[in-house]
Each structure stands twice: as C-alpha cells, then as structure tokens.
Amino acid sequence: MKNVLITGGSKGIGKECVYAFSKKGYRVFLNYNKSEEEAKRISEETGAVIVKANISKSDEVKKMADFIHSQYGKIDVIVNNAGIAEQKLFTDITENDWDNIFNINVKGMFLVTKEFADDMIFRKSGKIINISSMWGITGGSCEVHYSASKAAVIGFTKALAKELGPSGICVNCVAPGVIKTDMNRNLTEDDYRELSEETPLGRIGSAEEVAKVIVFLADDASFITGQVINVDGGMVI
Numbered sequence: 002m003k004n005v006l007i008t009g010g011s012k013g014i015g016k017e018c019v020y021a022f023s024k025k026g027y028r029v030f031l032n033y034n035k036s037e038e039e040a041k042r043i044s045e046e047t048g049a050v051i052v053k054a055n056i057s058k059s060d061e062v063k064k065m066a067d068f069i070h071s072q073y074g075k076i077d078v079i080v081n082n083a084g085i086a087e088q089k090l091f092t093d094i095t096e097n098d099w100d101n102i103f104n105i106n107v108k109g110m111f112l113v114t115k116e117f118a119d120d121m122i123f124r125k126s127g128k129i130i131n132i133s134s135m136w137g138i139t140g141g142s143c144e145v146h147y148s149a150s151k152a153a154v155i156g157f158t159k160a161l162a163k164e165l166g167p168s169g170i171c172v173n174c175v176a177p178g179v180i181k182t183d184m185n186r187n188l189t190e191d192d193y194r195e196l197s198e199e200t201p202l203g204r205i206g207s208a209e210e211v212a213k214v215i216v217f218l219a220d221d222a223s224f225i226t227g228q229v230i231n232v233d234g235g236m237v238i
C-alpha cells in the first residue's frame with residue numbers, strides 16, 4: 002500500500018486530496034494544525050490517519066515524521082499543501098506578517114520535505130508535490146508577501162527536482178488560480194463574478210479539480226519533474 006502525507010488536509014484543496022487519494026487506495030496521513038473537528042470528521046469518512054502538527058515548527062514536524070516512520074515505515078508521496086494568505090497593501094505588511102507567511106508557506110514545506118527526503122533517496126523513489134499559486138508566477142497586487150512565498154515554492158520545486166531526479170524522485174508544483182475555499186472567504190459574490198469574467202474558462206475552480214491534478218502527478222505521471230502545472234482555467238497563459 003502506498004502512503005501519502007497531505008499537509009493542511011483539514012480544509013479546502015488538502016481535504017479534497019484526502020478524499021481523492023483515499024478513493025485511489027492510498028493510506029492517507031491527514032496533517033492539520035487548528036481544524037480538529039474537520040480533521041476528525043474527514044478521518045471518519047475516509048479512514049485517513051490524523052497527524053497534528055504546526056508545519057512551521059521543526060519539533061512538531063519531527064514528532065509527526067517519527068510517528069509515521071515508526072508506525073507505518075515510509076511515505077511515498079508528500080503533498081505540501083498547507084498554506085495561508087493575506088491581502089494587505091505593501092506599506093502595511095509588518096515584519097511579523099512577512100515571517101508568518103514565510104514560516105508556513107516556505108519553511109513548513111522545507112521542514113516536512115526534509116523529514117522524508119533521506120528515506121525517499123534511500124528507496125530511490127518518491128513523489129513530492131508542492132502547492133504554489135498563480136500569484137507566485139505573475140505576482141498579485143496587495144499580496145506581495147504571499148506572492149513572494151509562492152514564487153519561493155516554485156524555486157524550491159525546480160532546484161529539488163534537479164537534485165533528487167538522479168534518485169528517481171519527481172518533484173512538481175501545482176499553481177491554482179481562484180479556487181472556492183475558506184482561503185477566499187473574504188471575496189464577495191461580485192468579486193467572484195469579476196474574477197470569473199477575467200478567466201478564459203469563464204468560472205472559478207473547485208478544490209476537487211485541483212486535487213485531481215495532484216493525484217495525477219502522484220499516481221500516473223512518471224516522466225514529469227520540476228514542472229509548474231497551472232490549474233487556473235486559463236488565467237495565466
């Protein structure tokens with residue numbers, strides 16, 4: 002049985018990944034930080050193993066990895082999905098805002114990947130899928146710290162793909178456009194309408210549509226590495 006760790010599996014895109022990987026027969030490790038009720042409910046429905054950890058804290062990530070390694074042996078697929086966003090004028094972004102975004106979106110991905118990379122290299126196999134954003138490619142106004150963190154996810158993906166390719170490990174990145182999840186709870190219906198009009202496919206996307214691409218990269222794709230796959234209805238062409 003293949004094991005997948007999904008960070009931020011309690012909500013949105015991560016939650017849909019938990020459902021999609023479970024349906025494919027994977028043993029799913031559902032990481033979460035705050036949303037305990039949601040995590041428990043999803044686990045009851047899917048059989049996913051819950052692993053609580055704030056991914057920006059190295060001691061919590063290590064504890065999570067030690068538990069997985071000691072009880073289940075290995076991780077075949079990592080989905081570095083957990084992330085936070087914030088809309089602010091650049092002049093209002095504080096040092097704390099900057100650190101908070103980078104600690105979760107970038108350092109968290111680094112800490113989680115590092116815990117499992119040695120074993121993947123030893124086994125000469127593994128898939129690592131990182132979640133960036135279209136703003137990491139184009140830059141989003143009033144989201145400078147978020148955009149910079151998501152650009153870092155792309156740099157991390159490309160460099161690691163080169164380094165781990167000789168060990169048979171694929172590292173890719175998915176860059177969603179506007180997806181209806183809690184992350185966008187501050188958007189109004191009018192905002193959604195405007196964003197849909199800007200999108201060639203004329204609508205916003207669903208978390209399920211992103212999860213399908215993540216599962217494809219993990220399960221079917223064997224000769225794709227170092228790539229950024231846009232799942233954005235054509236927003237970035």
Ligand code: NAP
Nearest residue numbers: 009011012013014033034035036056083084134180182184
């Ligand atoms: P969401 O609905 O807000 O869910 C975020 C998830 O991240 C939650 O499960 C949350 O868990 C987890 N998380 C946050 N901080 C964490 C931490 N310190 N440790 C562990 N888990 C943590 O967001 P989403 O829309 O699904 O976004 C998922 C990913 O897609 C993010 O990386 C985001 O940047 C990216 N993305 C989203 C969109 C979009 O339009 N929605 C577009 C582009 C990219 P808890 O609630 O349990 O803390």
